Amino acid sequence: MNELTEIGEFGLIDLIKQDTIHDHGTVVVGIGDDAAVLLPTPRQLQLLTTDMLVESIHFDLTMTTPWQLGYKAIAVNLSDIAAMGGTPRHAVISVALPATTPTEFIINLYQGMKEICREHSVNIVGGDTVSSPQGLVINVTVAGEVEPANLVKRSGAKTGDIIAVTGVLGNSAAGLDLLSVGEWEEYDFAWPLVTAHLTPRPQVKAGTILAAAGATSMDDLSDGLASESHEIAEASNVGIRLYAAQIPLSAELKQAAEKLDKQALDYALYGGEDFQLLFTMEPSNYEMLLADHPDLQLVRIGEIVETSQGVTLVDEEGGVQILEAKGYNHFR
Secondary structure (H helix, E strand, C coil): CCCCHHHHHHHHHHCCCCCCCCCCHHHEEEEEEEEEECCCCCCCCEEEEEEEECCCHHHHCCCCCHHHHHHHHHHHHHHHHHHCCCCCEEEEEEEEEECCCCCCHHHHHHHHHHHHHHHHCCCEEEEEECCCCCCCCEEEEEEEEHHHHHCCCCCCCCCCCCCCCCCCCCCCHHHHHHHHCCCCCCCCCHHHHHHHCCCCCHHHHHHHHHCCCCEEEEEECCHHHHHHHHHHHHHCCCCEEEHHHCCCCCCCHHHHHHHCCCCHHHHHHHHHCCCCEEEEEEEHHHHHHHHHCCCCCEEEEEEEECCCHHEECCCCCCEECCCCCCCCCCCC
């Protein structure tokens, strides 16, 4: 099996540059020159996001395949574009690799990246490859576009808006716990949870629909519902009231929580990496959205209130408690 020391940087580039362009009309020059040359869509706002994955911090190679890792590295960036109401267009990928990395690993890593880019018609137009003495690092930058009228930020929520999500929450964090304890294959409920963690599906289509339907604010659920609710509350200068009974939890999550001796709701509130969308909207627009798009798995979980009320959670008995902004934080 060849290693990077045998094929070198230019051999690596030759390995990965095939099948990287899916929308040829927007790319003048792709991989292979000093810079990519792109043709932007007239009168569209440009969106840029970047995310870095570091071995032993963001992923453990004993728990994920290279293909899954490549898929997820792109997915987390597409989710950021979706949260702004945009459409992802181009990706630039930089990787720092130990010199002894097998070429088969790199091929599979990029196959995962290419698969999700193919699914969303995203072009891989460049990047960088360097040697790393201390493990694998992946940095992805994605460029997207959005119509000016459909741009959604965290700062637009208004008192009286509903707050909702695009799907079940907590699956990814429970999947990580199952991977960590091992022997998860013996549990019938484990597969969708593990899959949610290893190959998350960014809600790109839903994001564009929500933006066009009048979403007043939006955020992707990367750090947990509690943390992202505080982000919207602070950016919009509003309060948020969530209802525990309305937060969507899968049957598989509830089974896993019981097996792991955890609270299912805690996974949704504090677990993170669900990459669903959290959004706010005027109630009348939300009702029209439900009627026009019954295929979307939208769930209303609360409402926007005056900022003086803070961010609170109403439990199933009607008790109200302050919801702390706990969630994943690199420097906490």
